[in-house]
Each structure stands twice: as C-alpha cells, then as structure tokens.
Amino acid sequence: MSDTSTRTIVRPRNRASGVQVTVVAGPGAGAAVAGRKVAVGRSPIADLVVADPTVSEFHVEASPGDGGVEVKDLDSWNGTYFGGAWVGHAVLPTGATLVLGQSAIRVDLVNEPERPRPSRDSFRALLGRSAVMRELFALLARLAPTDLSVLVEGPTGSGKELVARALHDESTRTAGPFVVLDAAALPPSLAESVLFGHVEGAFTGAVASRAGAFEAAHGGTVFIDEVGELPLDLQPKLLRVLERREVVRLGENRPRPAAVRVIAATWRDLRRMVNQGQFRDDLYYRLAQARVVLPPLKERREDIELLVAEILRRLPRSAACARAISPDALAQLSTRDYPGNVRELKNTVERAAYMCDGPVIRSQDLAFERLLERGREPSGPTAIAGAEDEESTVPEFKEAKRTAVDDFEQAYLARLMAKTGGNLTTAASRAGIERHYLRTLLKKHGLRTARE
Numbered sequence: 001m002s003d004t005s006t007r008t009i010v011r012p013r014n015r016a017s018g019v020q021v022t023v024v025a026g027p028g029a030g031a032a033v034a035g036r037k038v039a040v041g042r043s044p045i046a047d048l049v050v051a052d053p054t055v056s057e058f059h060v061e062a063s064p065g066d067g068g069v070e071v072k073d074l075d076s077w078n079g080t081y082f083g084g085a086w087v088g089h090a091v092l093p094t095g096a097t098l099v100l101g102q103s104a105i106r107v108d109l110v111n112e113p114e115r116p117r118p119s120r121d122s123f124r125a126l127l128g129r130s131a132v133m134r135e136l137f138a139l140l141a142r143l144a145p146t147d148l149s150v151l152v153e154g155p156t157g158s159g160k161e162l163v164a165r166a167l168h169d170e171s172t173r174t175a176g177p178f179v180v181l182d183a184a185a186l187p188p189s190l191a192e193s194v195l196f197g198h199v200e201g202a203f204t205g206a207v208a209s210r211a212g213a214f215e216a217a218h219g220g221t222v223f224i225d226e227v228g229e230l231p232l233d234l235q236p237k238l239l240r241v242l243e244r245r246e247v248v249r250l251g252e253n254r255p256r257p258a259a260v261r262v263i264a265a266t267w268r269d270l271r272r273m274v275n276q277g278q279f280r281d282d283l284y285y286r287l288a289q290a291r292v293v294l295p296p297l298k299e300r301r302e303d304i305e306l307l308v309a310e311i312l313r314r315l316p317r318s319a320a321c322a323r324a325i326s327p328d329a330l331a332q333l334s335t336r337d338y339p340g341n342v343r344e345l346k347n348t349v350e351r352a353a354y355m356c357d358g359p360v361i362r363s364q365d366l367a368f369e370r371l372l373e374r375g376r377e378p379s380g381p382t383a384i385a386g387a388e389d390e391e392s393t394v395p396e397f398k399e400a401k402r403t404a405v406d407d408f409e410q411a412y413l414a415r416l417m418a419k420t421g422g423n424l425t426t427a428a429s430r431a432g433i434e435r436h437y438l439r440t441l442l443k444k445h446g447l448r449t450a451r452e
Contacts, residue, residue: 021062033047042059046058068093069094123136129306154267156341181194186230196250232279243286311350312353321356329361406445
C-alpha cells in the first residue's frame, strides 16, 4: 500500500491556483487538504481521507473552475449533495458545503504562492512549451530514477506510451527490457499465459514452454496499456505478482523472479471503476503510487507549432513531401479540437505533407486533408447552409450524402494516384487502406492504375 505523499497529479493551471477541502462534519472533522485537484474518499490514497463507511472509496473531486469550485462526483454510492440537491458535475461558489453520506466538507478556492516555472520544453520524445507540459517534464524527471509504480492517465493519442518509455529510458533500469502489454488485446483464454508464462503441456496447444511478460521484463519495466480493461478475475493474480516480485508459470509450482517496475496507462477513470466494483481497490493502490494526468491537445494549443515542426523534421529524408508549413496553415491547425490529440495532429500533418503539391503545406492542402479526416465534401454543407431560404433546392439527405461521398472519393483518389504515379501498392499504403479495397474504389470511379 502506497503512501499518499508519493501521489502527484498534474493538470493545467486554472485561474485560481488551487482548492482547499475541509471536513466540517463526520469522522475526522477539521482535517483539510489543499491542492490543484483534491479527491475525497474513504480510500487510504485519496487526497483527503474521510473514515466514514457511508463515503465511497473515491467519492468526489474538487478543482478550481471558472467562477468557483468545479465539483465532480466519482460515481459514489451515496451521492454528493449541495443544498439538498444531487451534484454530478457542477461549478459551485467558493465556501460551499457538500454532504457525502454522513459527512460534510467545505470547498474553498485558494491562491498558493507562485512557484518558479520549470524551463525544460522536452523530456525524451515528449515536447511542449506550455506550463502544464513543463510541469509534467519536471515531475517525470523526479519520478524516473525511482521504482515507484506510475499510473498515466489521459485521452486517446495524448502520448501515454511515450511517457512510459521516457520514464524507462531515464531510469536505472534503462539497460533492462521494456515490455509492452496491451490489456485490451489480451485473449481471455490465454491472458494468464501472456502475463505469467506457461510450461510445455500446461494446456491444449502449449507445445513449448514460454516466459510471460513479467518474467521477460525481469530487471526492466512492464508497461500495461489500457490497464482498465484487465478482467476482474485476473486482477488479484496480477496484484500477487506485483507484491511478491515473482511469477509462477502455468503448469508448474516453482516461482521465478520478476523484479520489474510497472507503469500502467488508461483513458478511463479507475477511481470510478473502483467505486463501481469494476477494478480492485488494492490493485489500484499498488499501481497508482504516482499518478500523472496528460492533458488533451486542445488544452495546450501553444505546443502545436513545436509539435508540427518536429513531425515535419522526422519525415524520411528520401520521401517526396513537404518539409515546411505556411503561417496560415499553422494557424488553421491551431484552431482544431483534435479528439485524437497528438496522434491525430501527427496523422494530419503527415498526410498533408505527402499530398500537397509543393515543398510547403498551405491552407488549401489542409482544407483537402480535412475532407479525408471528416469524410465531407466542402461544397455540401456550404451549399445546404446557403440554401436555407430555398426549401426546393435542399436535396433528400441520403441523396446529398451519397453525392458528397462520391465527389470526395473521386477527387481524393484522382489526386492520390497522381501523387503516387498510379502505383497501387504505394497508393494503398499512403491512404492507409487495403489494396483490394483501393482497387474496388478505383473501378467504381473509372480510375486506372499505372499497369492498366
């Protein structure tokens, strides 16, 4: 079980630098904790621990918000109430009193002394000049040489595996193996074997002995991606391995050493899953000795210019593609929301670089690339919007959609084949689709490859 002092949460700065949460009624009345984001609950690793059996393991979270304190109930059993009304996610006035089970807390905005901001704008492959990323890099530099287990949380495409690799590369285990385990891709019937290994004949199909992920990573790091997808019945077995630093292969009784550091990642809120009984609390305590939260790209737009420059710099030297971007195109990229985060930005820039007509990515290249991302033809929405006052010109939805998709496909495929010299294999690879599907689309639109 980890000590709460090892847990650190990184999130973007708000207008107020933090909140203070104070227990005003119930067990532990008078206890208080201040921070940028404070989780309250019965769990021994909650930021503010309330020893009330009617309070959930992780009950509610408070942080600075626009005009008050942002409060989020973490799917607690008994709910969070303000003024007699249930609160799911709301911004409340500073000084508000919340009722949790048989306890009550007060939430206040506070201003902590301004600390010197870290100056580094990278940590291994991670880049960023924004305040939140510089704070993250400083934190990772402190965590890297330790053996603390780290839970990395963040939306899809935000760089969770890059954080894990950076921590490993900067650690004392850098000479050891770095083993990646995708919990979401574990086949149920083979999950234990993948994690812990097996001996020959342990089950049907076990024709040879095999080391599992933890044994293979002995002396190094295991990165468990999408740890929230681990089956519930597998979680206590994983916990035993983490506590004993040894594994027992399926089909034998002899323990084998597995002294590894564990870094786990998830896009889910595991605290909610603990409350819902979908994730074991004791395993969460073991994995979240340090907790790092990556922000979505839309919350650090000032990093986009730096990221775009790096993406273009890393394009293969032998590739025929753009190596620069115009100010207007860069400004366009900086306004998008990027639900796929840094991964989506990378895909967007790389596609535009390969598909544009010159050495510099321009605004029109991004406009065409947006069609690929969203599957929409530019004249479609514009034409429909412009015809709002002419009901007779608005086509039936299915017909308009089919026409827009057909026009987009034809324009895209014609440009794709021109850029690749009509080579089907190269074109399929560039478009990210299978050759047989590309061939079908080309036939549909009457387009030819170089060999036809």
